[in-house]
Amino acid sequence: MIGIFDSGIGGVTVFREILKTLPNYDYIYYSDSLNNPYGDKSQKELLAIVDNIVNYLVNRGCKIIVIACNTASALCKEYLREKFNVPIIAIEPAIKQVYDKKTPGKTLLMATKGTMDSEKFRELYEKYDNKEIYLQECAGLADLIENDDQEQIREYINKYLKKYQGVENIILGCTHYPLIKEELKEVLGDVYFYDGAKGVEKELERVINKIGLEQSKGSIEFIDSAKNKKKIDRFWSLLN
Ligand code: DGL
Numbered sequence: 001m002i003g004i005f006d007s008g009i010g011g012v013t014v015f016r017e018i019l020k021t022l023p024n025y026d027y028i029y030y031s032d033s034l035n036n037p038y039g040d041k042s043q044k045e046l047l048a049i050v051d052n053i054v055n056y057l058v059n060r061g062c063k064i065i066v067i068a069c070n071t072a073s074a075l076c077k078e079y080l081r082e083k084f085n086v087p088i089i090a091i092e093p094a095i096k097q098v099y100d101k102k103t104p105g106k107t108l109l110m111a112t113k114g115t116m117d118s119e120k121f122r123e124l125y126e127k128y129d130n131k132e133i134y135l136q137e138c139a140g141l142a143d144l145i146e147n148d149d150q151e152q153i154r155e156y157i158n159k160y161l162k163k164y165q166g167v168e169n170i171i172l173g174c175t176h177y178p179l180i181k182e183e184l185k186e187v188l189g190d191v192y193f194y195d196g197a198k199g200v201e202k203e204l205e206r207v208i209n210k211i212g213l214e215q216s217k218g219s220i221e222f223i224d225s226a227k228n229k230k231k232i233d234r235f236w237s238l239l240n
Contacts (some may be wrong), residue, residue, distance in 0.1 A: 002204070002213075003057030004066040005050075007029040007038040008146040009231055010176030011068025011207070012238045014091060017203060018066070019239075024215040031235065033217060034225035037143050038071045039112025039174070048116070050076045054084055066200060067091060070111060070174050073201055074118035087207045092124060093173030094194035099128040105168030107133045108161070108188075112142060112174050133171075134164060142176040148234065153180055157187050161213060179238070185211035 002016055008031050015029055028126075035041075035049050050072050054065055065080070066089045071089035080088045093115065098107050115121050116137045125135075139159070141186045144153045157180075165188055172178050172195040181193055207213075220239075224231045 001026045001028060001063045001216075002037045002066065003028050003030065003054070003060070003062030004068050005032060005053050005057065005072075006031045006067075006069040006175055007031075007036040007071070007142070008128060008176070009235050010145065010174065010179065012141060012235060013175050013178040013195065014066070014068040014197045014200050016239060017201045020207060021201060022208070024218045025213065026216045026219045028057060028062060028221045028223065029235070030057060031222065031224045031231060032229055033146065033228055036146055037112070037140075038069060039114045039116060039142055039200060040139065041071075043075045043118075046072060046075050047079055050080060051083070054080055054088075058084055058086055062086065063211065063213055064089065064204065064205060068175050068200070070113040070196070072167040074115045074120040077120075085139065087211065089200055089207060091175065091196040091200050093121070094136050094171050094196050094199070095124055095128040095133070097194045098133075098169050098171060099130055101169075103168075105132065106164075106166065107169040108164045108167045108191075109133050109173055110136050110138050110141075110161075110177055111208075113137050113139050115173055134167070136161065137166070137172070138177075142174055145176040145179050150183075153183055154186075157183055163188055164188060169194060171195070 002025055064087050069093055077090040169192045178195050222235050
């Protein structure tokens with residue numbers, strides 16, 4: 001069994017990528033919408049929250065944990081790796097992908113406050129900074145996506161992101177953001193999107209082989225901490 005979690009349904013963008021190549025394993029996806037958003041929480045608050053989730057998933061028999069949330073990854077991965085005796089895979093903003101591409105052009109990097117303020121993010125940014133990256137903290141955007149508030153999502157993009165018209169690349173540094181690619185394109189044009197989902201899938205495959213996790217029925221269990229019916233329905237429709 002493999003456990004995946006996020007502050008809500010955003011991590012489905014990572015899970016979809018995983019299922020493309022690794023469908024024959026059993027998964028539990030834990031959507032913590034009760035504590036959403038993670039992006040504005042302190043590291044101390046977040047550590048207590050994710051500690052409970054990972055504890056639950058490990059007790060349910062998960063042999064590998066995937067943090068499908070950039071904020072929780074940046075702020076909690078080291079703590080979780082030290083505390084739990086299972087491999088913990090963490091997502092990170094896809095700065096390296098853009099760096100490796102080496103084509104000229106400006107890049108907009110969007111992420112939560114928690115991610116951008118973190119030491120882990122700073123380290124990553126300094127390592128792969130090509131001097132053409134605009135950093136934009138997107139407070140509140142993940143909540144709008146979580147609640148599927150189309151009108152407010154469009155207003156938000158127009159208000160805070162329109163100024164980046166002309167960028168060539170957008171790094172989606174929060175797992176909720178790939179859900180609004182179309183809305184971003186409407187305002188910012190035909191940009192290239194980058195996110196960390198593929199990197200997570202590759203790492204998961206490596207870890208599965210390393211620990212010798214056996215293939216199974218390919219079952220998927222979805223848990224929402226707020227037991228929100230709308231969210232449960234949305235998860236399944238996004239997954240299919
Ligand atoms: N999806 C999460 C991330 O990747 C966090 C969204 C939130 O709860 O603020 O950062």
